[in-house]
Amino acid sequence: MAIFSKPLNLNELFRHHSSRRQLFILFATVLILRSRLFKPFSTNKSSSSASNHPAHSQSELAFDAVHFPLVNASPGLGLPFVHQLRSLLRIVLPSLYTREALLLIAHSTFLVLRTVLSIAVARLDGRIVRDLVSADGKGFLTGLGLWFALAIPSIYTNSMIRHLQSTLSLRFRTRLTRYIHDLYLSSAPHLRYYRVPLHGIDQYITADVDAWAESVAGIYGNLMKPSLDLLLFTSQLARSLGFRGTVLLFINYYVTAKILRAVTPAFGRLAAVEARLEGEYRAGVGRIGRESEEIAFYNGGARERDILTRAYLRLIKHVNSIYKIRIAYEWTEDFVIKYLWSAAGYGLIAVPLLITRKRSRAVSVEDGEGKGKRGRKQKSDADGIVASRTETYISNRRLLLSLADAGGRLMYAYKDLQEVAGLTGRLYTLLSTLHNLSPLPTAFPGDGDTFALKEVDICIPGDPFTSTDSSSPTPSQLSTATSNLKAHIDPIPPSSSKSEPTPTTSDQNSETLSGLNTTTLVRALTLTLRPGMHLMITGSNGVGKTAVARVLAGLWAPGSCSMLRGSMDADGSLTRPTDGADGRSGVFVIPQRPYHPTGSLLSQVIYPHSVSEFTASFAALEELESLLNAAHLGYLVDREGGWDAVKEWRDVLSGGEKQRLAMARLFYHRPKFAILDECTSAVSSDVEGQMYEHAKALGITLITISLRPSLTKYHTHILTLTGDGTGSWTFNRIATPRAHEGLTERRGESGLATPPSESELTVGDGERELTTEGVGAKYLARILEEIHMLEERIEESRGWEKRVRELGEKLKAK
Numbered sequence: 001m002a003i004f005s006k007p008l009n010l011n012e013l014f015r016h017h018s019s020r021r022q023l024f025i026l027f028a029t030v031l032i033l034r035s036r037l038f039k040p041f042s043t044n045k046s047s048s049s050a051s052n053h054p055a056h057s058q059s060e061l062a063f064d065a066v067h068f069p070l071v072n073a074s075p076g077l078g079l080p081f082v083h084q085l086r087s088l089l090r091i092v093l094p095s096l097y098t099r100e101a102l103l104l105i106a107h108s109t110f111l112v113l114r115t116v117l118s119i120a121v122a123r124l125d126g127r128i129v130r131d132l133v134s135a136d137g138k139g140f141l142t143g144l145g146l147w148f149a150l151a152i153p154s155i156y157t158n159s160m161i162r163h164l165q166s167t168l169s170l171r172f173r174t175r176l177t178r179y180i181h182d183l184y185l186s187s188a189p190h191l192r193y194y195r196v197p198l199h200g201i202d203q204y205i206t207a208d209v210d211a212w213a214e215s216v217a218g219i220y221g222n223l224m225k226p227s228l229d230l231l232l233f234t235s236q237l238a239r240s241l242g243f244r245g246t247v248l249l250f251i252n253y254y255v256t257a258k259i260l261r262a263v264t265p266a267f268g269r270l271a272a273v274e275a276r277l278e279g280e281y282r283a284g285v286g287r288i289g290r291e292s293e294e295i296a297f298y299n300g301g302a303r304e305r306d307i308l309t310r311a312y313l314r315l316i317k318h319v320n321s322i323y324k325i326r327i328a329y330e331w332t333e334d335f336v337i338k339y340l341w342s343a344a345g346y347g348l349i350a351v352p353l354l355i356t357r358k359r360s361r362a363v364s365v366e367d368g369e370g371k372g373k374r375g376r377k378q379k380s381d382a383d384g385i386v387a388s389r390t391e392t393y394i395s396n397r398r399l400l401l402s403l404a405d406a407g408g409r410l411m412y413a414y415k416d417l418q419e420v421a422g423l424t425g426r427l428y429t430l431l432s433t434l435h436n437l438s439p440l441p442t443a444f445p446g447d448g449d450t451f452a453l454k455e456v457d458i459c460i461p462g463d464p465f466t467s468t469d470s471s472s473p474t475p476s477q478l479s480t481a482t483s484n485l486k487a488h489i490d491p492i493p494p495s496s497s498k499s500e501p502t503p504t505t506s507d508q509n510s511e512t513l514s515g516l517n518t519t520t521l522v523r524a525l526t527l528t529l530r531p532g533m534h535l536m537i538t539g540s541n542g543v544g545k546t547a548v549a550r551v552l553a554g555l556w557a558p559g560s561c562s563m564l565r566g567s568m569d570a571d572g573s574l575t576r577p578t579d580g581a582d583g584r585s586g587v588f589v590i591p592q593r594p595y596h597p598t599g600s601l602l603s604q605v606i607y608p609h610s611v612s613e614f615t616a617s618f619a620a621l622e623e624l625e626s627l628l629n630a631a632h633l634g635y636l637v638d639r640e641g642g643w644d645a646v647k648e649w650r651d652v653l654s655g656g657e658k659q660r661l662a663m664a665r666l667f668y669h670r671p672k673f674a675i676l677d678e679c680t681s682a683v684s685s686d687v688e689g690q691m692y693e694h695a696k697a698l699g700i701t702l703i704t705i706s707l708r709p710s711l712t713k714y715h716t717h718i719l720t721l722t723g724d725g726t727g728s729w730t731f732n733r734i735a736t737p738r739a740h741e742g743l744t745e746r747r748g749e750s751g752l753a754t755p756p757s758e759s760e761l762t763v764g765d766g767e768r769e770l771t772t773e774g775v776g777a778k779y780l781a782r783i784l785e786e787i788h789m790l791e792e793r794i795e796e797s798r799g800w801e802k803r804v805r806e807l808g809e810k811l812k813a814k
């Protein structure tokens with residue numbers, strides 16, 4: 001019965017009290033995890049309403065900018081990486097009182113538990129074999145029972161580690177995505193989504209954020225678990241191996257790390273390049289989806305396939321090369337970790353065993369064989385020694401195998417860490433670029449109802465990020481760009497002289513300052529528009545009409561070129577109308593290309609309002625129907641199956657319908673001023689006219705960009721961009737229909753155009769009077785045409801005079 005005399009119990013198994021404490025922690029953690037605390041995400045109603053509100057205020061974002069200076073976002077491991085990772089971690093792990101922190105603590109607890117359980121399993125393994133060798137049946141059965149008892153927390157721990165890691169990754173992704181959404185789509189004055197100079201931004205925001213969150217959540221476990229394993233397994237092994245063995249073990253670690261470090265490729269850089277190429281390919285596919293009809297009209301499928309295939313092959317070539325590099329690395333890694341470590345392990349276990357065996361043999365030889373009674377006892381002691389050695393061997397072997405596994409995982413973690421560095425570099429570039437875009441100068445509100453430009457230059461903002469590498473701007477480019485962009489808004493001392501030298505050639509119209517190329521399209525534009533002063537902007541193609549609209553709408557900085565030249569008058573400024581207390585927006589722009597958001601027919605008309613905003617505004621659908629009628633689209637609701645119909649509106653509507661829908665959108669918003677950028681070019685003239693009249697009847701002041709002379713009659717003023725390369729312009733009042741009639745009558749009487757009266761030449765609020773140079777180009781053309789016609793008539797009359805003289809002479813002669 002001696003075999004049952006030493007039952008194996010948990011106290012014996014976990015020699016330290018701390019082990020029991022770990023078990024207690026395990027069960028406590030299980031209870032905590034079953035609570036609502038670690039539910040991945042609440043899917044209740046509040047989450048949908050929360051999505052309407054930014055998670056970060058503008059001031060919070062502005063404050064965060066200090067953590068994202070423009071530094072070299074190198075994809076390698078080093079101090080910059082630590083700084084960049086810390087900046088990103090601040091976003092995903094803002095404080096210790098967050099669910100993410102709790103998840104991390106739980107994750108860490110389970111990681112520790114797994115190591116503790118692994119040690120327990122190794123010890124138990126040794127004991128089971130020992131009991132087997134020493135024929136201890138009870139001990140063996142107890143060992144088996146414990147084996148199954150340990151299996152339960154072990155498998156639970158494993159699955160919890162995976163679950164917590166995925167939950168953590170999802171939470172990191174959500175935090176970072178919401179942060180980027182708030183920053184990228186922040187409202188004016190930054191307009192980051194419009195001005196960010198990064199290519200393939202969709203790749204950054206979607207795939208890169210996802211990959212980063214997954215890698216960072218994984219790297220914690222991948223680094224912490226094997227490190228912990230190494231630490232605990234080594235300490236356990238050190239007991240059996242003694243001092244010499246432990247030193248040898250550390251030498252083994254050192255040599256291995258040296259070898260692997262030498263053969264590890266730059267995985268970080270490779271991952272960053274892969275993400276960029278993936279982005280380029282993705283952008284190509286997206287472009288074809290967006291522009292499919294245009295491509296189909298041109299029958300450009302083959303060409304697009306060529307472009308897309310090239311992008312794909314570039315990506316695949318790179319991925320393939322990574323695979324090849326990996327093969328060589330993995331060979332070395334496998335050999336070192338699996339075989340070298342195991343061999344070293346065997347050696348380390350064998351040394352103490354062999355030494356002890358030699359010693360015990362020597363002792364037995366000395367003792368001799370004829371010592372009678374003690375012989376049996378010695379035999380039983382020898383059995384005990386064998387059993388004990390077996391136990392030590394099995395436990396150590398298991399620990400060593402786990403150690404080799406931990407070492408392997410640590411090496412993989414090093415590779416993962418490099419990939420995290422690559423992704424961190426990309427995301428840091430995105431965030432620092434977004435944070436360091438200088439805000440557009442804010443326009444003066446004035447009296448809230450006036451547009452006033454004073455000595456404003458309209459310039460094409462230079463693209464400081466143009467690079468042969470289409471991935472992302474380099475930090476130096478970003479730094480230059482930022483300082484240049486800052487120069488746009490830095491106050492510049494007022495110039496003593498108001499007069500600006502007028503360049504005579506278009507070359508002089510291009511300026512380069514600190515690498516920032518700008519082209520001035522319009523110089524010193526000065527005009528004032530009050531409600532009811534409907535302005536038409538005209539001029540030949542590419543002259544800068546839309547550029548003026550961009551400045552008026554606040555998309556481009558006004559007067560930037562003047563400021564760069566340092567000759568901006570302190571008063572040189574833009575005053576824009578503000579949103580009214582009645583909810584009317586100050587300015588609403590209808591661009592050349594119709595835009596259709598995803599959603600129902602209703603959301604097409606009310607954009608950018610949401611359906612909930614529409615419902616909250618107490619507006620009725622009948623009102624919307626009348627707006628559609630005014631845009632000659634009354635039939636649309638029935639045709640498309642009601643207001644809730646969701647379609648790909650870009651494809652469903654005709655070109656003219658899209659433009660009329662945009663006008664219905666304008667009628668719905670009823671802004672104080674509307675900038676219409678050739679937005680009715682596909683609409684018939686009669687419907688176009690009726691829509692213009694309706695807009696005016698709604699109290700909307702029109703600023704129309706158009707080349708259609710027929711639209712002139714709906715406006716009171718005309719701004720003509722001459723397009724002679726000097727940036728000159730003319731601004732004058734358009735004769736009223738009555739004046740037109742008078743003009744026609746006077747033309748009929750005299751055959752000459754009547755020059756504009758003094759009052760006709762007075763523009764805006766009368767601040768500036770037009771000189772002869774300021775007379776509209778159209779009027780000049782008319783004068784020239786009439787001069788030409790009269791010269792022809794004079795020439796003709798000379799011929800008639802000559803003929804009369806000839807006839808008179810003939811008459812006299814007879």
Ligand SMILES: Nc1ncnc2c1ncn2[C@@H]1O[C@H](COP(=O)(O)OP(=O)(O)OP(=O)(O)O)[C@@H](O)[C@H]1O
Nearest residue numbers: 460461521539540541542543544545546547548705
């Ligand atoms: N974002 C930009 N980057 C660089 N150049 C630009 C940019 N936007 C406009 N331009 C250039 O500025 C000039 C004026 O463009 P704009 O769109 O204002 O012309 P437009 O007068 O409206 O022409 P159109 O009648 O053809 O619409 C053009 O030469 C154009 O190439």
